[in-house]
Ligand SMILES: NC(=O)C1=CN([C@@H]2O[C@H](COP(=O)(O)OP(=O)(O)OC[C@H]3O[C@@H](n4cnc5c(N)ncnc54)[C@H](O)[C@@H]3O)[C@@H](O)[C@H]2O)C=CC1
């Protein structure tokens with residue numbers, strides 16, 4: 517059934533341009549009212565004027581707010597509630613390039629997301645309904661692509677956002693029962709926005725070196741609607757060119773279980789190395805698959 521967009525109020529951070537502008541537009545098209553925020557006031561005001569012409573002044577507003585600032589968060593939320601109504605959707609999107617230093621990356625893209633999320637739990641919780649969509653990145657799931665430690669702040673922040681998002685379904689008391697709030701994350705591959713162009717001016721270099729095209733903002737925008745349609749708490753969707761959205765598994769739980777099983781089997785077999793490496797874990801995984809296959813085949817034979 518999906519989460520209802522029509523008639524709801526949304527906040528989109530970093531909405532002056534790029535993904536945030538596209539998310540704002542799509543939410544408006546689907547009948548939501550949107551308060552988008554940014555620190556770039558000039559571009560923000562221009563986007564506000566364009567969107568108000570298309571969707572009406574009563575449906576979309578721009579608020580200057582820095583996601584690293586608690587007072588800005590409170591006044592953004594207050595203004596959205598006062599002018600548009602109770603907020604039910606928060607898109608934590610604001611971000612900067614990896615080259616701007618690890619502390620700024622963590623302040624804006626991890627602490628900023630944390631500030632928004634905990635304020636949302638407080639405010640949306642009072643209405644017992646809400647959705648938080650965190651814009652992470654492929655760099656939130658995998659790390660060390662660039663082999664440059666200087667840019668790892670981006671990866672640190674995005675990994676943290678995935679950790680926060682995945683904490684939702686299991687948090688006790690369950691956010692859904694206590695607050696009526698779910699969270700999911702989008703993890704796009706490189707996309708053609710100003711953020712990326714400021715990092716790497718010639719995007720064809722990325723396309724050549726990765727043999728993969730960069731995404732368009734429209735492709736990333738569409739995935740927000742899909743995520744709201746699926747409405748799966750804690751889901752982290754990998755967005756990669758020319759494949760469907762991938763609901764990326766939580767490596768921790770699957771690989772954790774397999775690694776422990778490998779250690780247990782080795783111990784039972786009387787072999788206890790100091791550390792188990794991946795070849796051993798994979799070999800045990802394959803062995804378990806073969807065992808399950810034969811158990812299943814025998815059961816099938818016995819039943820029929
Ligand atoms: N472009 C790409 O290749 C990818 C981007 N992302 C993520 O998508 C999100 C949006 O980025 P893009 O649209 O690409 O970039 P963008 O540069 O077009 O838009 C980001 C917006 O965030 C705003 N912003 C920066 N610091 C802020 C702050 N402290 N408070 C409020 N607003 C602030 C900027 O002024 C800008 O308008 C970011 O979180 C980014 O990490 C994720 C994967 C790929």
Ligand SMILES: CCCCC/C=C\C=C\C(=O)C/C=C\C/C=C\CCCC(=O)O
Pocket residue numbers: 613614652653654655658659660661662663664667668670671704705706707711712715
């Ligand atoms: C070459 C870096 C690959 C990072 C993962 C792929 C795409 C992510 C794109 C973005 O999120 C936005 C653009 C720039 C991020 C740049 C570098 C991230 C550093 C990652 C690392 O080396 O660990």
